[in-house]
Amino acid sequence: MTPTAADTPTLPPTNTPTPRPTYTPSATASPTATHTSTPRPTATATATATPTASPTATQTPTPRPTYTVTAAPTLPFIPSASSGQALHPSAFILPPSSLTASALSDGSVGLSWDVSEKKQSYRIYSDMGRGYGVHIYKEETGETAFVDSAAQPGRLYSYQVSALEQGKEQPLGVATAVTWQADVVAEAKVIPSSSSGPVNGPANVAVIPAPTALPPDALLLGLMSDASYTDGFDTLNVVGEVINDSNLDVGNITVIVTFYDAAGAFIHEAQGKTLVDNLQPEERAPFLLSLPRPAGMSNYSVKAVGRPTPPRLKPQLVLLSNKRYEDDAGFFHVTGQIKNTGSVAVEQAKVVVTLYGRGGGVINVGFAYPQPSPLAPGEIAAFNVSFTYFPKFLDHRVTIVN
Structure with missing residues (x-):
């Protein structure tokens, strides 16, 4: 299959309930989004006609809205080690820090920090621009800088960063930044009037949005396929698979999904990680x-970016067996065993299962942590990955993450 370099909006996913473990409604997958970049909505100057006694209407510019941004108070925190957990206040005060946050565009914020001694890695947490003072795990990096490229225009974002060394986190500081308004970063281009007279009126101005900034070493990955479905709780699930079509090992992969309304206007952006952390050239990774x-x-687009990483060591976990079946309750299972063929223990292994439909595209993704854990050299562990949504299933693929 050839990777799709496009990011074309898709039709909306069908909003049909999907069964959870406690009930059994079914869901219908929505049409697939292709990978074609869709511009953000363009800002256009408008004019309102004011009637007068004369036949000629006077154009009155519509006033732009004003924005007031209030910075949230800085809170001490203890960062959580698990992705998606909120951070909570602690009894100690954060030390003085060189952490800074600066808006780079209407859709990105740059973070940087100085440390006297570089640590193993750093974890970044964000309040997602919601202003509630609750910070969520966002990213882990080995650098002393980070770019959040999934921000929205005109919002106040708060970030917290901690240093990770030998499994322990030390908070470094808090910083905030306000992303630019979309019309501030838009570059106005004057289009000559069809008449011989001078350019006149807002109809002759085209507004070109500035693109979202990406890290200088970011690599755009190929999108193999994607699909979406909505469950009974009105939760939207976007699944798919990316491929490393570069000649470098890639890690720190971020999947960005941008949503649009029926008129093509931007309404929301979400991001997540692939379920496989690092990819060698031509390897694939699913996402959910x-x-x-x-x-x-109404529709959405998908793109995935990664960062170059050093070549990884040869895997020491191997798949011994696997099988699939549907139980009496209607759940679909993929079970099997893995073995540690290396000379050192594996603290925590992960098994990722990708389901493919009759068209060859991804229809769902799941994972499990085999037991026992840790896994000693020569030891065997069992796994069971279950699914409630598997329409038109054709095949599956098992990936082991060391």
């Missing part, structure tokens, strides 16, 4: 993003 269905959503 779950979020409340954005109000007014």
